Amino acid sequence: MAVKFFAMGGRRLTGAGPGMSGSGSADVRSGLPHRFEALGEALISGSDVLDVCAVAGQDLARDGASMQETLDGLRTTWQLAVGTDPSYDGLAALITAWSETTLGYLHQLSCEDPLTGLASQAHLRSRISEVYRGQDAADALAGHALVLCAMPFDDDPSEEPGDHFTRAMRLARAGELARTVFARDETIARLGMHRVAILARRDDRLGRRVRVLRTLLDRVQSEGASEGPQVRVWIEGLPASDRVAGVLLDELARG
CATH class of the missing domain: 1.10.1240 (Methyltransferase, Methionine Synthase (B12-binding Domains); Chain A, domain 1)
Known part of the structure; x- marks a missing residue:
């Protein structure tokens, strides 16, 4: 028994x-x-x-x-x-x-990416889940958004270890500029090999802050005498549920 x-x-x-x-x-x-x-x-x-x-x-x-x-x-x-x-x-x-x-x-x-010093994707995912747990879906959608910075693909470095480092430094630099604009408690994270994501409050200042960030990124690229596609910056709304938000992050990281 x-x-x-x-x-x-x-x-x-x-x-x-x-x-x-x-x-x-x-x-x-x-x-x-x-x-x-x-x-x-x-x-x-x-x-x-x-x-x-x-x-x-x-x-x-x-x-x-x-x-x-x-x-x-x-x-x-x-x-x-x-x-x-x-x-x-x-x-x-x-x-x-x-x-x-x-x-x-x-x-x-897992909260920090060791190569760039930015928050990891796992940490960003956790912070987004906290938003959904603290508010209902409608409030989360209205109160928060993701700001995405995508590095251009045309000048993508090779798969050599040294070029991995170069790519990471580009992301780290973009993250530093993002911190000068989003200097409150926003989470600034690395997404994959080409993108930086910022979990930001969706308020009346968000559009202006995104424009400032885009200007800073363009200025850095022009000072480096880099030609070709510019860094893309845009606002991505949060999905209707936490589960779908996780799927979105995975897609953005692969993009």
Whole structure:
């Protein structure tokens, strides 16, 4: 017969029995997994455990503990402290905290493109999702837009490593100019090998700011005695849903 992993119960647990007091409880604490000592004490004393589970989940994620290690530690602690499997609420608090902390760490790793210093496409995607989560679709469409800067294709460097660097430096330069115009909390990101995208507020100043950016980019290109197609700059509205916004970013990155 399979053993149930979750015990039923609410936010508080009944105190431990006489066998778990005094030296017995001290023995239990000494055998608890690392990062679960506070949880074991809360279980033994019958205190609220949800916040303690959350702290344990955060600490384990920062330590680099895997999901399996985290679950095993929770179950061992619960069984040693009160002789039952973990409650659903305790497990949910632990895993939610572990997941959010782990995702936050991964998000920090992927927020900047190391070659250009611009935000990565993954970070831009996350910022757009935040816009949709904070507002309904109609407000997101009305309040934000993407400003795109596309480098010309005709003078595209070859696939040699040195030319990859040249292409990245062009994007980095475009990003620097974009920051002089969009100097508030806008996200300025690299999209693929040819484009820079800015997540900007759609207000009465947006058109003027885009014209200024286009002028700056054209000036840099003319100073470099570069002939041929100019850098294209345009405003792209946000789609009707977050999912479609992700598809749009992928298409723009490939373009």
